[in-house]
Amino acid sequence: xxxxxxxxxxxxxxxxxxxxxxxxxxxxxxxxxxxxxxxxxxxxxxxxxxxxxxxxxxxxxxxxxxxxxxxxxxxxxxxxxxxxxxxxxxxxxxxxxxxxxxxxxxxxxxxxxxxxxxxxxxxxxxxxxxxxxxxxxxxxxxxxxxxxxxxxxxxxxxxxxxxxxxxxxxxxxxxxxxxxxxxxxxxxxxxxxxxxxxxxxxxxxxxxxxxxxxxxxxxxxxxxxxxxxxxxxxxxxxxxxxxxxxxxxx
Amino acid sequence: xxxxxxxxxxxxxxxxxxxxxxxxxxxxxxxxxxxxxxxxxxxxxxxxxxxxxxxxxxxxxxxxxxxxxxxxxxxxxxxxxxxxxxxxxxxxxxxxxxxxxxxxxxxxxxxxxxxxxxxxxxxxxxxxxxxxxxxxxxxxxxxxxxxxxxxxxxxxxxxxxxxxxxxxxxxxxxxxxxxxxxxxxxxxxxxxxxxxxxxxxxxxxxxxxxxxxxxxxxxxxxxxxxxxxxxxxxxxxxxxxxxxxxxxxxxxxxxxxxxxxxxxxxxxxxxxxxxxxxxxxxxxxxxxxxxxxxxxxxxxxxxxxxxxxxxxxxxxxxxxxxxxxxxxxxxxxxxxxxxxxxxxxxxxxxxxxxxxxxxxxxxxxxxxxxxxxxxxxxxxxxxxxxxxxxxxxxxxxxxxxxxxxxxxxxxxxxxxxxxxxxxxxxxxxxxxxxxxxxxxxxxxxxxxxxxxxxx
Numbered sequence: 063x064x065x066x067x068x069x070x071x072x073x074x075x076x077x078x079x080x081x082x083x084x085x086x087x088x089x090x091x092x093x094x095x096x097x098x099x100x101x102x103x104x105x106x107x108x109x110x111x112x113x114x115x116x117x118x119x120x121x122x123x124x125x126x127x128x129x130x131x132x133x134x135x136x137x138x139x140x141x142x143x144x145x146x147x148x149x150x151x152x153x154x155x156x157x158x159x160x161x162x163x164x165x166x167x168x169x170x171x172x173x174x175x176x177x178x179x180x181x182x183x184x185x186x187x188x189x190x191x192x193x194x195x196x197x198x199x200x201x202x203x204x205x206x207x208x209x210x211x212x213x214x215x216x217x218x219x220x221x222x223x224x225x226x227x228x229x230x231x232x233x234x235x236x237x238x239x240x241x242x243x244x245x246x247x248x249x250x251x252x253x254x255x256x257x258x259x260x261x262x263x264x265x266x267x268x269x270x271x272x273x274x275x276x277x278x279x280x281x282x283x284x285x286x287x288x289x290x291x292x293x294x295x296x297x298x299x300x301x302x303x304x305x306x307x308x309x310x311x312x
Numbered sequence: 313x314x315x316x317x318x319x320x321x322x323x324x325x326x327x328x329x330x331x332x333x334x335x336x337x338x339x340x341x342x343x344x345x346x347x348x349x350x351x352x353x354x355x356x357x358x359x360x361x362x363x364x365x366x367x368x369x370x371x372x373x374x375x376x377x378x379x380x381x382x383x384x385x386x387x388x389x390x391x392x393x394x395x396x397x398x399x400x401x402x403x404x405x406x407x408x409x410x411x412x413x414x415x416x417x418x419x420x421x422x423x424x425x426x427x428x429x430x431x432x433x434x435x436x437x438x439x440x441x442x443x444x445x446x447x448x449x450x451x452x453x454x455x456x457x458x459x460x461x462x463x464x465x466x467x468x469x470x471x472x473x474x475x476x477x478x479x480x481x482x483x484x485x486x487x488x489x490x491x492x493x494x495x496x497x498x499x500x501x502x503x504x505x506x507x508x509x510x511x512x513x514x515x516x517x518x519x520x521x522x523x524x525x526x527x528x529x530x531x532x533x534x535x536x537x538x539x540x541x542x543x544x545x546x547x548x549x550x551x552x553x554x555x556x557x558x559x560x561x562x563x564x565x566x567x568x569x570x571x572x573x574x575x576x577x578x579x580x581x582x583x584x585x586x587x588x589x590x591x592x593x594x595x596x597x598x599x600x601x602x603x604x605x606x607x608x609x610x611x612x613x614x615x616x617x618x619x620x621x622x623x624x625x626x627x628x629x630x631x632x633x634x635x636x637x638x639x640x641x642x643x644x645x646x647x648x649x650x651x652x653x654x655x656x657x658x659x660x661x662x663x664x665x666x667x668x669x670x671x672x673x674x675x676x677x678x679x680x681x682x683x684x685x686x687x688x689x690x691x692x693x694x695x696x697x698x699x700x701x702x703x704x705x706x707x708x709x710x711x712x713x714x715x716x717x718x719x720x721x722x723x724x725x726x727x728x729x730x731x732x733x734x735x736x737x738x739x740x741x742x743x744x745x746x747x748x749x750x751x752x753x754x755x756x757x758x759x760x761x762x763x764x765x766x767x
Contacts, residue, residue: 113706138711139712146710151704152701153725155721
């Protein structure tokens with residue numbers, strides 16, 4: 063589904079990704095962990111097409127497409143979803159209008175007619191329950207005045223609405239209390255199927271108690287330096303990241 | 313400018329035009345207007361067509377506008393067209409009393425027999441004949457021709473206009489819709505003078521739509537004087553949607569008495585050079601004025617909103633929100649002066665101007681001005697000029713929304729919130745729609761017009 067080869071990227075002239083390789087298959091959950099500054103968020107942003115980041119080299123194949131050649135909107139329409147670490151507030155753009163436009167643009171891409179208003183509202187109602195999102199939130203502007211937890215729930219709600227093939231959760235656990243964390247994780251687990259995949263980008267092991275990964279990768283200095291099963295996350299939690307640095311000869 | 317030897321060519325051209333047409337102008341206008349014409353000329357010559365050196369017209373170059381030959385058709389026949397054939401208002405569900413004005417003249421076929429008792433709407437000429445006392449209460453009482461050359465020009469050339477009177481405690485439920493049409497087979501200057509008088513405790517809503525029916529260049533000099541008496545309430549919504557050769561010089565001068573309430577809304581969609589002079593004098597305690605504006609401009613359009621609010625009495629509230637969406641080579645101007653006079657304690661005055669610049673060549677000049685001669689007041693002003701938030705744009709795109717659509721969503725969101733204050737719902741929906749089509753570039757200035765002379 064996703065094949066990243068030797069990916070190198072920079073932001074504001076500073077190279078962050080230094081030849082990253084990763085392969086994700088349908089039905090898998092991958093966790094990417096690493097210390098601050100390792101390039102976790104850069105990877106998430108590069109994959110979703112944020113043009114603040116410059117690609118220096120390497121390739122990314124997503125379901126047979128050259129991902130790096132697609133616009134952010136077409137990456138989304140092809141089935142990629144990024145749950146933002148810091149979801150953006152957009153005053154004046156209503157949640158309903160935003161979601162309806164997004165869902166229908168996805169449908170248009172697949173040559174489907176726009177959803178009827180009734181069907182759309184029904185879909186929204188169903189997906190809202192999945193993340194226990196407060197009904198009044200969807201009557202407001204996108205993320206405007208939402209609490210930290212509400213913003214993250216809103217990301218998973220959007221994920222449920224768009225039904226992506228590959229979801230990248232960028233530090234979705236940051237700023238969440240334990241109840242919100244559980245709700246968000248349950249939402250992600252409920253959306254899991256044999257056809258889609260998830261990349262969980264996180265600093266802490268906490269979220270992985272709820273979203274159990276098949277693989278844990280350690281990202282360090284812009285490269286994946288270690289890959290193992292879920293037990294690697296526990297080891298990291300216990301020892302911190304310093305032993306990685308030592309192992310890397312520093 | 314007071315040195316007559318230094319009169320610029322634009323001033324001389326207008327003086328010549330006035331002297332040439334004076335006979336016809338006077339023959340076709342009531343004495344009451346004629347009596348003040350020469351004085352208006354004098355004050356015009358003292359001021360001249362303002363160059364960019366005149367502070368109040370620093371950003372709107374009227375010398376450029378008037379430095380050419382303009383024509384004036386001083387005859388009422390100018391309004392003699394079959395308007396029904398060429399113009400239909402297509403605002404659905406907007407149940408209004410419709411009044412057409414053509415080139416500054418009251419359209420003779422307006423049918424207002426259904427107006428409720430206590431509401432008078434007629435031509436200014438007729439008002440001088442039948443309601444002279446009422447007109448005199450307002451006409452030239454609160455406006456000073458010596459203060460503004462555009463106003464002087466109106467005094468020189470205007471021959472007709474609209475008169476609206478709402479009697480004491482009469483509440484006019486259905487809005488009045490005034491449609492100002494410009495029409496002709498040659499370029500011309502049209503002047504119009506309106507008088508609105510709301511008696512104590514009365515209420516009215518007026519929607520004003522400015523259109524052009526033909527593709528010529530017009531100067532539309534439209535001056536409205538309003539007196540809103542105690543406890544009365546008035547809404548004025550002005551949609552400006554004229555062809556892009558047209559120069560719209562619009563003056564709205566409102567005098568408010570105690571406990572009165574006024575809401576104004578200026579929606580600019582199309583027009584070449586637009587200058588809106590809005591002056592409100594809060595001249596009675598507890599008066600309240602809300603002023604809103606949304607301007608969308610592109611190409612070579614020029615839009616200048618110039619507001620002056622006098623807080624003359626205590627306990628008054630004024631609130632201004634003006635927004636601009638500028639693209640192409642368009643130029644926007646906002647100048648907002650709040651003047652709190654001595655003794656006007658407990659004044660609350662707020663002003664805000666926010667602009668989006670969508671192209672590198674679009675311009676916005678914004679100038680808030682606060683003159684406060686009292687210690688016990690609450691005043692604030694704010695201005696922002698900026699671009700679309702790129703992070704928000706990326707967020708929308710990352711959800712599959714195309715870049716163009718995402719941009720429009722954000723621009724529309726920016727522009728839309730000003731409209732939420734509009735108190736006629738069908739009109740609000742219609743303006744919303746017009747605005748969206750304008751932003752999508754799908755409209756024409758003649759959108760609500762049956763003939764498509766300027767698509």
